[in-house]
Structure formats: structure tokens, C-alpha cells
Amino acid sequence: MQNRLKIERAIKNLTQDDLAKLIGVSRQTINSIEKGRYVPSTVLALKISKIFEKPVNEIFELDNSD
């Protein structure tokens, strides 16, 4: 799964730590999601989309391998 988390974070001028605190996870989790090592749950994806005020499928999109 691909994501635009890093770009969206840069637009909002948020650090990984800021975003992690806003959605109640660790900074490592945000880093792992950004690098595509970890696929977040629906709840976490919805929380992220709420922070960036964008629909989930604009931030996360399926890869050809998915």
C-alpha cells in the first residue's frame, strides 16, 4: 500500500512526533506507516484522514501488489 503521509504532513507542517501525539500512537508507528512497513488499521487510517481533512483514499492507495 502506498501513502502520501509524508507529503500531507509537510503541507500541514507537522512532525512525526506531532502527528503521533495527535492520534495517540508512537512516533515509530508513524515512521513505519510512512515507509510502508506497517499498514494501519481502519480506525487509525480514519484518524489520520481526519487530521489532514481529506478522505482516506486520498492519503492511502492500493499498490499493484496488494
Next chain:
Amino acid sequence: MDTKLLQTLLFVVFILSLGLFSLLFKEKNEEAVFKKLKLLPRWFKFIGLVIILCSVSLPWIFQRLLVDGTNHLGMIYVNFGLSVICFSRDKVEDEMSNLIRLKSFYRSFVAGIVGFFFLTWMENRVSDGFSQLSADTLLGTILGIYLVSYYVTKSKIRSAE
């Protein structure tokens, strides 16, 4: 009291305690089952560490090593300390750390089972008979592998940043 009767009574008590234990972990609704793992507060890690250190160092001070594989009481203390550390929460407990926890438990459980069969087979080959692998050694191995697997995975994630 008859030994068989005592064994049966102990077995009944064990089953009842299992039931009580499951009541402790009973969730109010089905959704809650998938939400969070029930863990001890973070400061229990320190208590676990103190228990392990005391159970290893105190007998050594008194010139009697408890953890030598034959003294089961010492191993029970060590296993208790390890369990307390295993079931204590981290600073930030989220869905990724829960996943790492579950995967580490799975790995250690599989390693424990494989180790059990391998060691039993080896004992049979070497000493031409079956000697039972003690439960405390097996439990200690499983808990140890769990802790190593959990913290190695977490440090790998941290170092990959």
C-alpha cells in the same frame, strides 16, 4: 488423604481457576476483544527486574545458586519476574506494538514447542529413555525468547528510521 483424590481435587481447582481467570478477561462486547491487550502498568517492569535480580543474586550471596536447573523454586521466581516484565505495558502502547507483541508470542510459543520436541528426541537418542523436560525450564525459555524477539523487533524499527 489419598494421593489420587488429592490430584483430582487439584485438577478441579485448576479448572475452576482457569474459569475465574477467563472471567477476568471477559469483554463487555465483541468489538472490545479486538481493541486492546490487557497489560500491567509500566512500572511493573521494574518490579519484574527486581524479582529476577533478587532470585539470581541473593542465593549467590548465600553461596547457594538457585538457578542451576535443578532447584525449581529459583526458576519459579525467575519465571515469575520474566512474566511480570512480559505483561507490562510500554511507554506508548499502540496497535503496532500490540502486533509486535502477538507476533513475538507466536514466535516464542512455536520455538518452545519445537524445542520441547527436539530436546525430548535428543534425550531419547542420548540416554535411551525419556526424561521429562521440566516445565519451568520450558516456560523460562518461552518467556525469554518472547522478550528477546519483542525488544529486537522494536529496536530494528527504531534503528531503521
